[in-house]
Amino acid sequence: HGFSVSPTNSIEGVEIKLELSATTPGGTIDVELSYDGGTSWTTPKTTPTLTTTDTIVTLGGPSDTWGRAWTPTEFNNANFRVRLTASPSANTVQVDAIQVRVYNQATGGGAGGGGRI
Numbered sequence: 001h002g003f004s005v006s007p008t009n010s011i012e013g014v015e016i017k018l019e020l021s022a023t024t025p026g027g028t029i030d031v032e033l034s035y036d037g038g039t040s041w042t043t044p045k046t047t048p049t050l051t052t053t054d055t056i057v058t059l060g061g062p063s064d065t066w067g068r069a070w071t072p073t074e075f076n077n078a079n080f081r082v083r084l085t086a087s088p089s090a091n092t093v094q095v096d097a098i099q100v101r102v103y104n105q106a107t108g109g110g111a112g113g114g115g116r117i
Contacts, residue, residue: 004076005104011070013103015060016082019096022050027088029095031059033066034081035074041083042066050093062103075102 005011016031030044043066045059060066074080082100086093 001077001080001100003100003102005072005102006106007072008107009072009104010107011065011072011075011102011104013060013062013064014066014070015058015062015064015099015101015103016045017097017099017101018047018057018059018084019054019098020047020050020057021052021054021094021096022088023052023092023094025049025051027086027091027093029093030085030087032083032085034083035068035070035079037079038081038083042068044085050088050091054094054096072104 014033018029018031020029027050029047029050032041032044034041045066047057047059082098084095
């Protein structure tokens with residue numbers, strides 16, 4: 001994926017967008033995130049029931065950390081993974097695109113100036 005987060009930033013949320021459909025209506029997809037190269041995974045989030053229409057589904061968001069406290073170093077090629085597990089009900093699942101957005105905020109700095117001269 002090739003993205004990284006500044007090591008001094010805090011992670012506020014993670015969003016996954018999927019463009020998907022199925023050959024017949026039915027079934028769902030579970031999405032999990034790994035922060036250690038696939039050894040451990042977050043609790044899955046499940047898409048709505050699939051349809052034959054190409055649809056964009058968003059899981060997570062700006063303030064959704066998927067049940068864990070992330071560190072910036074977990075967002076690199078060695079550690080970060082996205083896993084999709086289909087429950088297609090004898091269906092063929094079609095995933096056209098996966099987008100990942102990491103919401104992060106700069107931290108640190110002082111209390112600020114404002115003194116009188």
